Amino acid sequence: MTAEPGAQTTPSQTRIAFRAVGRSLAASARSIAGRLAHVARAVAEFCAPVTGVVSTVGWLVLAAAAVSLVIAFTFGWIEFAFLGFTLLAAVLVSVAFVFGRMHFRVGIQLQPARVVAGERAFGRLLVTNAGATPSAPSRIELPVGAGLAEFVVPSLAPDAEHEELFAVPTNRRAVIIAGPAVSVRGDQLGILRRMVRWTDPVELFVHPVTARLRPSAAGLVRDLEGEITKVITNNDISFHALRAYEPGDALRNVHWRTSARTGQLMVRQYEETRRSQLVLVQVTERARYASDDEFELAVSLLASIGVQVIRDATRLAVVTESIALRTATPTVLLDDSSRIEPVERRFPTVRDFVRDATKRLPAPSVVIAVGGSLLPVAEFRSIETLFGADTVTIAFRVELGASSTITKVAGTTVVTVGDLADLPRLVRRVRP
Template sequence: MTATDERPTPAPVSQGRIALRTVGRSASDALRSAGGAVASVGRRVAAFTEPVTGVVSVIGWLVLAAALGAAILAVVLDWVEFAFLAATLLGAVLIAVPFVFGRMRYRVGVELQPRRVVAGERALGRLTVVNDATSPSLPSRMELPVGDGLAVFQLPAIPPAAEHEELFAVPTEHRAVIVAGPAISVRGDQLGLLRRTVRWSEPVELFVHPRTARLKPSAAGLVKDLEGEVTRTITDHDISFHALRAYEPGDPLRNVHWRSSARTGRLMVRQYEETRRSELVLLQVTSAEHYVDDDEFELAVSIFASLGVQIVRDGTTATAATEQFNLRTNTAISLLDDSCRIEPSKSSTVVRTFAREVLRRTPAASVVMLVVGSAVPLAEIRAVETVLPSDAQLFVFRADRGADARIGRTGNAPVATIGELGELPAVVRRVKP
């Protein structure tokens, strides 16, 4: 007998099991189909009743639920007190119904003046409401979300074509993008059981820029001239003259230096040092674990923005980035606007990996500026040098609130420690490659 013959023959699958599985699958499919149909009907019913149910506030639903519960208790326990309670609660909802009727025809505008401020400066807002109806409007309430807050204005009766104006202050203590709007009119009862809202305007953004320090042009070794930054690469086609060499077959005749050729009796051609425009990469690490507190993070953002604004003013080709997004560098205003959106990140960041990902997109970078917090280990900063392009120079700015301003080195990179924003201009002047 062979080994193959010794293998046990598999037991046959009974027809009953197959039928049971088929029935189970059919039942499961049927339940899923029924569930999908019920959900579809539910969505249609909700969409049909939304004009009515949409005006009931959370408090209104709680009152209706309490009225239903009291009515059930009155029937079950035969307590007339619960019947009176149910009638009272239901009556309150019915009395609130007339307050939501009526149509308003407003033209609403929301203005912020100015649209851009520095953190701590004053900003004012203006809400204008024009009655476009042919009859006076009824008194109503207008709500305007402003950042995390809510401004509420009680509008009086406004004659036809008349305008009502409300002024409000916008808190600007902290760097942020504050959204004002949309303006919403609210009709409803004083208890807030029913609430009918109409949106009248679009949101308007107020940019609260970080505080910045004014730096001198060409900060931290930046090159600012028409020829660009001289490199060590020798080429036959450029602007910066380097030396003369003997002519070789294939050299273009336009590079022949005729005076030297006549003097030496042999053809001599010019050689040049390759030049390039400075391309700068400005990075900020936003991982919260690298900063002691929020104040230190804000100091780092101010350092980042100060450097970025001066780079843009110098006309240097630049890339500015955090882990979350790239900032626009076409103008100083656009860079400051984008810096308002920088937020601490809860995710952990490996500085070397972050720098490598950005530098992959900018392989011609000649200067890399890195802004970090005081909790970043120096070993992570040294690791950034391993991903730099050839001939690129790294400069590190380390925010450390309350620390004395100083310049140290880690590897080949200078590390400037900034304790206050006002120290940045003096430190930048002292930073050397």
């Protein structure tokens, strides 16, 4: 509707008009900003081959040169002009050091690929000149865990090899990553650095120290053919009783001799049997342990029990707050146990953690929980309420240096472990 001549514009109409203009300007600004960002990304990608070789030191040198030249031309100070041109000359001279192409074959070998914490492990770096001409001297950088190893590779004739040996620190359980091996070309001041990646990372598994347990001792589950439960079912092995036929019952369960004698169809009932299912859980919350050494003792205990249960061919599930460990073979379990790390609090209580970790698992016959000395016994006991009466709950409470004991708290067996060497004796004494 068009306003008539002489009609006055109300304040509300003015505000509406200003808001419309503001929205239009904001939309235009966003559109322009998006286009500028797209152009900036395109320019950055185009310049990446050049800007990528400039190190942090190089950018600082360029910035210092620019500031010096601005001061020199602004205030006429010849000293700053000399400084600025000297810094620029240093950058230009360093360009010559990044030219050239290398044709290397680089291999990394770790011997052995799996060790127990405290054992020695060595690495081997082999560099081969795969080019048709001699190579120029270069430098190879190899990250090993948290450290960085640097090797100087001399000039190599075609097909010539250069070997470097290095030791890998394995004093603590971990997964140590060696690599990728990167060749570095650049000036001695580190202004420009051209890096070429030659290998993929290689993993070294440092397994936890474990205690050797007797066969069947870790299972605390002693049945091989399946244990009988109190659940009554229509299909199983262990006969329980006969009952009257009901519509829907399978005819194969009809006991014909009794049916003929009583004149009424009678069907068999069975007591349900099941294969043993052991669930092994470790509380890895950092606040539940008094020290890092206590945490390592808990991981060693977890791995010791898990390895023996796998050897006993009992079905096993091993879980922590952060990962579910694979249990196909003892080696696979030990590999995954090398990855266990302390975590911050993720669940309100230990009971919530165990409930979440086991909700997709088959009903267990035995649950073993491992925790630190700062985890109250009441938290261990709360796990028992998650499972039925047929499930045995055993708590291993790790307290470094304490006397190893076994106590019964309500329906939960609490085993206090002060030293890994005590574990075989304690496991033999546990009576679920």
